[in-house]
Every structure is written in C-alpha cells, then in structure tokens.
Amino acid sequence: MLTVENLRARYGRIEVLHGIDLTVNSGEIVTVVGANGAGKTTLLRCLSGIQPITDGRVVFRGETYVTTPAHKRLRHGLAHSPEGRQIFTNLSVEENLRLGAFLYDDDRVARDMDEAFALFPMLREKRNLAAGGLSGGQQQMLAIARALMGRPACLLLDEPSMGLAPLLVRQIFDVVTGLKALGVTVLLVEQNAFGALKVADRGYVMETGRIAMEGPAEALIADPRIREAYLGI
Amino acid sequence: MDALMQFVFSGVTVGAVYALVALGFTIIYNASDVVNFAQGEFVMLGGMITVFAHLAGLPLPLAALGAILATAALGVALNRLAIEPARGAPVVSVIIITIGASILIRGAAQLIFDKQLHGLPAFSGDDPIRVMGATILPQSLWVIGGALAVFVGLWAFFTRTLTGKAVLATSNNRTAAQLVGINTGWVMTLAFGLSAAIGALAGVLVTPITLVSYDVGVGLALKGFAAAMLGGMGNPKGALAGGILLGLFEALTAGYVSSHYKEAVAFIVILGVLFAMPQGLFGRAGTERV
Numbered sequence: 001m002l003t004v005e006n007l008r009a010r011y012g013r014i015e016v017l018h019g020i021d022l023t024v025n026s027g028e029i030v031t032v033v034g035a036n037g038a039g040k041t042t043l044l045r046c047l048s049g050i051q052p053i054t055d056g057r058v059v060f061r062g063e064t065y066v067t068t069p070a071h072k073r074l075r076h077g078l079a080h081s082p083e084g085r086q087i088f089t090n091l092s093v094e095e096n097l098r099l100g101a102f103l104y105d106d107d108r109v110a111r112d113m114d115e116a117f118a119l120f121p122m123l124r125e126k127r128n129l130a131a132g133g134l135s136g137g138q139q140q141m142l143a144i145a146r147a148l149m150g151r152p153a154c155l156l157l158d159e160p161s162m163g164l165a166p167l168l169v170r171q172i173f174d175v176v177t178g179l180k181a182l183g184v185t186v187l188l189v190e191q192n193a194f195g196a197l198k199v200a201d202r203g204y205v206m207e208t209g210r211i212a213m214e215g216p217a218e219a220l221i222a223d224p225r226i227r228e229a230y231l232g233i
Numbered sequence: 234m235d236a237l238m239q240f241v242f243s244g245v246t247v248g249a250v251y252a253l254v255a256l257g258f259t260i261i262y263n264a265s266d267v268v269n270f271a272q273g274e275f276v277m278l279g280g281m282i283t284v285f286a287h288l289a290g291l292p293l294p295l296a297a298l299g300a301i302l303a304t305a306a307l308g309v310a311l312n313r314l315a316i317e318p319a320r321g322a323p324v325v326s327v328i329i330i331t332i333g334a335s336i337l338i339r340g341a342a343q344l345i346f347d348k349q350l351h352g353l354p355a356f357s358g359d360d361p362i363r364v365m366g367a368t369i370l371p372q373s374l375w376v377i378g379g380a381l382a383v384f385v386g387l388w389a390f391f392t393r394t395l396t397g398k399a400v401l402a403t404s405n406n407r408t409a410a411q412l413v414g415i416n417t418g419w420v421m422t423l424a425f426g427l428s429a430a431i432g433a434l435a436g437v438l439v440t441p442i443t444l445v446s447y448d449v450g451v452g453l454a455l456k457g458f459a460a461a462m463l464g465g466m467g468n469p470k471g472a473l474a475g476g477i478l479l480g481l482f483e484a485l486t487a488g489y490v491s492s493h494y495k496e497a498v499a500f501i502v503i504l505g506v507l508f509a510m511p512q513g514l515f516g517r518a519g520t521e522r523v
C-alpha cells in the first residue's frame with residue numbers, strides 16, 4: 001500500500017534522513033521505533049507532504065509522490081496525526097472533528113462523527129468546548145479522531161503515547177489495535193518501543209536517519225540487541 | 234438635543250467606515266495573525282478607481298464593480314508577491330512588509346491618478362432626511378447599510394460555513410490545517426481578495442461624502458486599526474462595535490470639546506485599550522494549552 005524508496009530529507013544544510021526504504025502492506029500495523037532525534041517525525045512529515053524531500057520517492061496506492069501537497073495525499077487516503085497533537089486549540093471539539101472531514105460534504109460526515117464519539121465517548125461530552133482546554137490524553141484522542149474523519153486508508157501516527165499516564169497509554173494502544181478492525185492500515189512511530197512492537201505486525205528500528213533493523217514485531221521484541229538498546233531489559 | 238442627534242448621526246456614519254476598514258483587517262488577521270496596514274490603501278483604490286472609471290464614461294455601478302474586482306486582484310497579488318515569500322518570518326516582519334506595500338501603493342496611485350481631491354455623485358441624491366430633529370444624508374444610510382451587510386456576511390461566513398472555519402483553522406495551526414486537507418495557500422488568496430474587496434467597497438460608499446485622494450489610506454488604516462483593537466482583533470462583532478464607537482467618540486469630541494482634538498481620539502483609544510484591556514471588547518481569550 002505504501003512504499004518508500006531511498007528517501008532523503010534535510011533541515012537547511014543538514015541531512016537528517018539518509019535514504020530510507022520501507023513498505024507497509026494493506027491491513028498491517030507497522031511501527032518505526034528509535035531514539036530521540038533518529039528522524040522518525042521527519043519521516044512521517046515527508047510521507048504526508050508537509051515537508052519536502054530531497055531525494056527518493058513515496059508510492060501510495062499506485063500514486064508516486066515527490067512534491068504532491070498534503071491535501072492531495074489525504075484525498076488519496078493517506079492521513080497523518082502529527083507529533084504533539086496539533087489540534088485546533090481555538091476551535092471547539094466538534095469543529096475540530098468537522099474540519100477533519102474538510103474534504104467531504106456528504107451524509108457520511110455525520111455518521112463518521114457519531115462513530116468518533118462512539119470510539120471516544122469523552123469527546124461527545126466535550127463537543128462544544130474549546131479543544132485547547134482538553135487534557136493531554138483527551139487532546140490525543142481528538143487528534144486521532146480528527147485524522148479518522150478524513151477517511152484514511154492508511155494513518156501515519158506520531159508518538160500517540162507521548163506524555164501520557166500509563167493507564168492512558170494502554171488505552172491509546174488499544175485504540176491503535178482497534179483501527180485494524182476498522183480497516184485502517186497504520187504506520188506508528190514511537191519512542192515507547194515495547195508498547196508499539198506489542199501492537200504491531202512488523203517493525204523498523206531507526207538510528208540517526210537510517211533503518212538499522214527490520215522484521216516481524218515478535219522477532220524484534222525477542223532480539224537481544226533491541227532488548228538492550230530500546231526495551232531496557 | 235438636536236445638536237447631540239446631529240453628532241450621533243455623523244459619528245455613526247464615520248464609524249461605519251471605520252468598521253468596514255476594521256472588518257477588512259479581521260479576515261486577514263483570522264487567516265494569518267497578520268495586521269495588514271495596506272488595508273487603508275484598498276479603501277483609497279476603491280474610491281480612486283471608481284472615480285476615474287466613471288470619468289472615463291463607465292456608468293457608476295459598473296465603475297464601482299470594476300474597482301472592487303481590481304482591488305481584490307491587487308490584494309491577491311500583494312499576498313503572492315510580498316506576504317507568501319516571507320512565510321515563516323516573525324509576524325512583526327510581515328506587518329512591516331504591509332506598511333512598505335502601503336507606501337508603494339500610495340506612490341503608484343499618485344503617479345497613475347493624480348494628487349487632486351475627487352468626489353462621486355451620491356447614489357440616492359443629496360436631499361437630507363430629517364430624523365428626530367436632525368438630518369442625515371441618504372449616502373450615510375448607504376455607508377451604514379454597507380457596514381451592516383458586510384458584518385452579517387462575515388459573521389455568517391466564520392460561524393456557519395466550512396470555508397470560514399478553514400480560514401480560522403489556518404491561522405490557528407497551519408500545519409494541522411494542511412493535514413486535514415485545507416489548501417492553505419488558497420485560504421490566504423481568499424483572505425486577501427476578500428479583505429481588499431471589502432476595503433474597496435468602503436471606498437466606493439464613502440467617496441460621495443468625504444471625497445478621495447491618493448493619500449487617504451494612511452489615516453483610514455490607523456482609524457480602522459484603532460477600531461479593531463477596541464472591539465477585539467479578529468472578531469467581526471468587535472470590528473463593527475469598535476468602528477461605530479470610535480466614530481461616536483470622534484464626533485462627540487469634535488462637537489463638545491474641539492475639532493482640534495478629534496484626530497487624537499484614535500490614538501487615545503489605542504493606548505487606552507493596550508493598557509486597560511488588550512483583548513478588546515469582544516477579543517478571543519487565549520485558550521492555549523501546551
């Protein structure tokens with residue numbers, strides 16, 4: 001469904017992605033784990049089109065992206081829930097969700113919103129409140145729900161567990177697992193390698209702008225090098 | 234009593250012009266957090282282009298429509314050529330760019346048109362209407378009606394339409410706006426085109442009363458800015474209320490104190506708002522949480 005070939009990206013003169021190759025098949029949950037500053041966020045930004053790439057290409061459902069803008073990629077079904085949630089803090093919860101479906105104006109929008117409320121009942125209670133007033137965990141749920149309103153075939157999810165209490169982290173990972181049942185393919189980026197590998201089918205390990213290792217999630221969890229470097233066991 | 238009514242009428246008329254300028258500020262501010270100080274030049278262009286197109290033989294409504302469209306196109310060009318290239322620069326730098334643009338537009342207008350004062354025929358004649366012991370010009374009603382119509386239109390746009398929400402979303406978080414599928418470049422085009430058109434409309438409506446020349450934009454931008462600050466930057470309700478209030482303050486100062494102090498009113502309002510209530514009357518309270 002998603003193929004990345006030799007992708008390079010830079011900030012100013014400093015290259016931070018040095019040729020990334022990666023694939024995500026339809027229906028999979030794939031995770032990219034790695035330390036602080038490895039380039040995981042940059043990778044997702046390049047995939048969704050909010051950051052230019054300097055070399056390589058992205059192929060999504062048969063379309064090749066080099067400079068394609070983000071709104072066209074979303075129309076093809078590639079959505080991105082970015083690092084740090086990036087919700088519209090000045091707008092209400094409901095307005096955030098409605099804008100998630102900005103590309104659409106049909107009966108399905110109302111149904112999708114009901115589904116989002118069913119998935120996160122807390123959002124229904126707070127629908128008329130300014131999104132900036134939600135707690136961190138609630139903002140993360142809103143960010144995921146907003147991305148789902150865009151009817152993604154594939155969701156790029158950046159550090160959904162960041163800064164959340166352990167109970168909420170579990171809840172978020174349950175939601176990620178649940179996306180599979182909704183027919184959404186997921187590319188999940190996490191520093192919480194253990195949590196991510198437990199819900200994923202396959203994983204990539206990223207180190208300073210390169211893919212250092214890849215394989216089935218169970219194999220990576222069992223790998224002694226990974227256990228030492230990322231899982232702290 | 235009759236004198237008071239007279240001051241109120243003239244204050245509301247002038248205030249409606251300030252409100253129109255302030256409403257123009259609102260859209261660009263909502264899309265980009267930038268205060269566009271070239272907004273006053275749009276008013277000037279609306280008046281000047283209409284005058285010269287009318288002199289060239291075009292019927293007034295056609296001349297006015299042409300002026301509004303041409304000014305809107307200039308607003309879009311301003312965004313493309315001067316504002317977009319500075320994207321990512323601090324807001325203050327962008328505001329300074331708009332000041333530079335306003336100087337450029339003024340200079341060009343002086344060359345292309347002239348330095349004379351020009352008027353237009355009033356749309357519905359010049360016979361004053363008597364109301365409650367005072368008189369009001371029919372053209373004043375056009376100005377006030379125009380401000381009300383633009384206000385209602387903008388209010389509906391921002392609260393009732395998805396496109397209006399997309400404008401708000403773009404200023405709130407540009408990256409997130411792109412990620413929900415909003416073409417943020419197009420939103421900026423829309424904001425500048427619409428703001429410029431509203432400014433030009435103000436120029437068309439007010440020229441029969443106040444006359445127009447190449448240099449009326451600076452003062453109007455300042456007054457509109459004071460009005461927008463007073464009402465709360467970014468809020469159409471605030472722009473309307475702020476404009477009318479500022480016009481009333483000015484007219485009452487001129488009437489009961491001295492017309493010498495009239496011009497100082499806007500400055501005093503700006504300072505007062507900055508010190509006492511930076512959010513303005515209807516300003517949005519920040520609800521950021523990081």
Ligand SMILES: Nc1ncnc2c1ncn2[C@@H]1O[C@H](COP(=O)(O)OP(=O)(O)OP(=O)(O)O)[C@@H](O)[C@H]1O
Nearest residue numbers: 011016034035036037038039040041042043083191
């Ligand atoms: N806006 C920026 N300007 C310059 N350099 C940047 C910028 N954003 C990130 N970088 C650098 O690019 C590299 C990759 O950063 P990136 O945010 O993609 O890493 P990450 O894997 O997502 O890290 P984290 O786990 O902390 O979120 C880092 O060295 C970082 O310092």
Ligand SMILES: [Mg+2]
Nearest residue numbers: 040041042083
């Ligand atoms: Mg990151």
